[in-house]
Amino acid sequence: MVTEVLSILNPTSGKRIIDATFGGGGHTTAILESSGCYVLGIDRDPDAIDRAATLKASYPNNFDFLAGEFSRLPDLIGTMERFDGILFDFGISSFQVDDPDRGFSFSHDGKLDMRMSKRGLSAFDVINSFEEKDLAEIIWKYGDEPKSRRIAAEIVRARKISQITTTFDLHMVVRNIFNSDSVKKKYSKIDVATKTFQAIRIFVNDELLEIDTALGQFPRLLKNDARIATISFHALEDRIVKNWIKSNSASIKIINKSVIKPSHEEIKKNPRSRSAVLRGFVYNESKAYTGEVDDAL
Ligand SMILES: C[S@@+](CC[C@H](N)C(=O)[O-])C[C@H]1O[C@@H](n2cnc3c(N)ncnc32)[C@H](O)[C@@H]1O
Known part of the structure; x- marks a missing residue:
């Protein structure tokens, strides 16, 4: 949705935009190509640093990159001038999903990992050391998985026999409990392990708190009437954005109904x-906007 993101951010010469989820730099490149604006790219994945360096060579004066979590944006930008817009394209990039070494996907066999920042507790640690009730809660809360308790019990049963080391191991453990045809039918559109993998990934990266924290920091990052674009990939992410819009409705104007x-x-x-x-809105903490909010929620 590059064209749509550009129409929300409306980048023009001299404007300053944050791409808080740089990833492969697709959106940043489109913004830079469309105008003479400045983009600051942010990503918590150290693998993004090299991709950003390549882009910096083409746009030495209009682009910079900082590695880190978007929840820490005020620290990352320090004393920089405030920005005219910000983009969040939540979730993981295809670079991360498609790399077996990152251990995100059951489509490739790799060591269970799922850490975007390559630091901290990994999916391997969670799956092999958390108590059954905690695993069940994570899978329920972040995966909306009705069989969370049975999956957690099966994980604990399987790991007593041997550690669950790889993405294929975890996939197999989850599949074990989905063996009746009626259950498989209910899940016909997605792999039976999709929700479990999503849940563990969200937990490992503390993704929801990251989003909530970042949205709460706009007053320290953005100029008046800054333009904001958010791309969510599941209801949990989008719910945080919607709640934030509702509780700040006086300071927000929805761009797309x-x-x-x-x-x-x-x-x-x-x-x-x-x-x-994709949602787009204009934010101005000191202005009281009226109406125009509810239609899009
Ligand atoms: C869907 S991809 C973005 C793709 C990007 N828009 C592009 O065009 O290539 C999401 C990216 O955001 C990064 N990310 C996710 N959560 C983050 C966070 N809390 N702080 C910083 N980066 C984050 C991921 O590492 C990933 O590279």
């Missing part, structure tokens, strides 16, 4: 985009 979803062509080209939801 309805959420924007990817076109059929985009979904065909990039099937992972199918659940993406």
Whole structure:
């Protein structure tokens, strides 16, 4: 949804935009190509540093990159001038999903890891050391998985026999409890392990708190009437954005009355985009906007 993101951010010469989820730099590149504005790219994944360095060579004066969590944006930007816009494209990048060494996906066999920042507790640690009730809660809370308790019990049973080391190991453990045809039918559109993998990933990266914290910091980052674009990939992310909009409704003007979803062509080209939801709004902490909020929520 690059065109739609550009129409929300409206980058023009001299404007300063934060791309808080730089990833492969696709959105940043489009913003830089569309105008003479300045972009600060942020990503917690150290693998993004090299990709950013390549882009910096093409845009030495208009682009910088800082590695770190977007929850720490005020610290990261320090005394820099405030920004005119910010983009969040939540979740993980295809670089992360497609690299077996990052251990995010059951489509590739790799050591269970899932840490975007390559630091801290990994999926391996969680799966092999957390108590059954805590695993069940994580899988329920972040995966909305109705079979969370049975999956947690199966994980604990399996790890007593041998450690669950790889993405394929975890996939197999989850599949073990989905062996009846009626259960498989209910999950026909997605792999039976999708929700469990999502839940563990969200927990490992503390993704929801990251989003909530970042949205609460706009007054320290943005100029008046700054433009904000958020792309969520599941309801948990989008709910945080919606709640934030509701509780700050006096300071927000919704740009698009309805959420924007990817076109059929985009979904065909990039099937992972199918659940993406784009929201755009203007934020001004000191101005009282009226109306225009509820339609899009
Ligand atoms: C969906 S990808 C972004 C793709 C990017 N828009 C592009 O065009 O290539 C999300 C990126 O955000 C990063 N990310 C996720 N949560 C983050 C956080 N809390 N702080 C900083 N970066 C984060 C991930 O490491 C990943 O690279």
